[in-house]
Amino acid sequence: METKRLGRQTVHLKHAPSVVSYANIGGRMEGNGPLALHFDELDDDPFFGKKTWEQGESAMQSRAVRRALEKGGLQADDLDYIFAGDLLNQCIGSSFGLREFGLPFYGIYGACSTMGEGLALSAMLIDGGFAQLAAAVTSSHFCTAERQYRTPIPYGSQRTPTAQWTATAAGCCVLGSQGEGPYLTHVTCGRIVDLGITDVNNMGAAMAPAACDTLSALFRETHTRPADYDLIVTGDLGELGHSVVTELMGRDGFDMGENYTDCGLMLYDRNQQDMHAGGSGCGCSAAVLNGYLLKGIRSGTWKRVIFAPTGALLSPTSSFQGESIPSICHAVVFSHTKEAN
């Protein structure tokens, strides 16, 4: 059989799946940010109409999926697979958020890289002939994440300057074998990278080496350079991680240039909103992609875009036991036209 692998980590999708629909939902902070107009739904209620924050997070996933189906003129039964995961222990945001749909479901865990992983697997199953339509969805919630990873919110703990703010948001993307684009042309699978960072308030520095590993592989294996893309977006490295990636890639001979940004730097106005190093959480890159970014790629503002969300694969338990922070980055390439494929 003809191989689709360009190298160790990258595959080229010969029948590049099309983005068929997408939707996102955010909370109050996201509604006060610069991307507010690029959300399908914004809700001031952190419970999203439910009794607990965790149930609220599930409700967000459910609403993001419904909205994406609706915008695409689809029924749930039209989807052949749904890939989902989140930050909550045992990924309950996804299992409770999606149980009502009765869809063939593959649970994934990539921390904040989850949207990249879900898109990668959806795209390969479509390109491989296993599905006509597949969706990827993920979410995060400031209140559920804060009490699970850090301290209960009423404690009012001080945050360090390198800390990021977990987005209360969800995003869903439906890919299909048919459609009018944007097209998902390449997938670069991440590897677990751990350079020994142990500061849980500095995820950007922990995840930056994983982003570099994946981006380097993508450029090398597709024989492209950063300048070949109109936009390169990591997520959610924040300010510090973004600068580490720029520096490390530069040392390796890749000038990331002006077109390189990060979802963690886009979701909030860091001057007006007290977000320190930027946004984070599975929902951050998912919401930025499934609104602002895909709109721009569809309209042709950007012709060719790398979306490379990053995840920190730690847990409070691993940190309490003195472990460092293994990280991963899953990248996909979107193209405005099929020709550019």
Added chain:
Amino acid sequence: METKRLGRQTVHLKHAPSVVSYANIGGRMEGNGPLALHFDELDDDPFFGKKTWEQGESAMQSRAVRRALEKGGLQADDLDYIFAGDLLNQCIGSSFGLREFGLPFYGIYGACSTMGEGLALSAMLIDGGFAQLAAAVTSSHFCTAERQYRTPIPYGSQRTPTAQWTATAAGCCVLGSQGEGPYLTHVTCGRIVDLGITDVNNMGAAMAPAACDTLSALFRETHTRPADYDLIVTGDLGELGHSVVTELMGRDGFDMGENYTDCGLMLYDRNQQDMHAGGSGCGCSAAVLNGYLLKGIRSGTWKRVIFAPTGALLSPTSSFQGESIPSICHAVVFSHTKEAN
């Protein structure tokens, strides 16, 4: 493009991937059980040479992968992908267990159905031309699970009769586009099923409906009956869940017959070992498959086998909030010969 889908949930792998290698590792209880001779490694030390149980669980995964590579005459770099997940919060058994290998990694979460999900995705990526070799690995550990899901072990809590025992075990399976079998011929993707069971000490009953949903889909979509298989193995429903599946399937017109068993009933001697309703945990079905079962399919003891591990997608948080237990079952079909495909 030719479709590989036989129905809503099942795909037929035209270029059925072969099992290239497999390995398993267990702890003391598993070494005292009836499958002791079918383990590659048994270790009496619950820490597996590390300082904490969580680190020990990661060590198990790492050793299972190394052993599977070694038995297959492979290097880590030969693998195109590795799929892994476990029960620990944020799946740290996998991220810390596999970080040393530097492999393209997709993290998955299917609770105790994880080995089924990993095999399904590995097989589809191989059949789809995205990989030559891919591995699935998972683990569970009695001590890490007990303190995370229930109570710290030194409390000596009483267990209910329907409770199961989380296996301390790991299993790894390497699939390839070439090989001498057994072959993985069909994949049936599970859907989230929740019939409202809330008793966290009765996972068998909670997961049984998910097993029925997936098995029914498999039989219906492949036009087969239970009698067409030499062995049908769910995992880890235990005694109660096994009887619920037998009854519910019977009502739907599927006589599960004598060839239906469950990994949770196989790993321990329930008369001699105080396991109540049976074994459980991602490592239970993974260890039973990647030793006893695959040996038997390879040797021809069984020609055609359904492996259908089940997972309960709850967390302590969801249970504390009064939620029921959503469950899932991912099934794959193994065949001794390519002809039977």
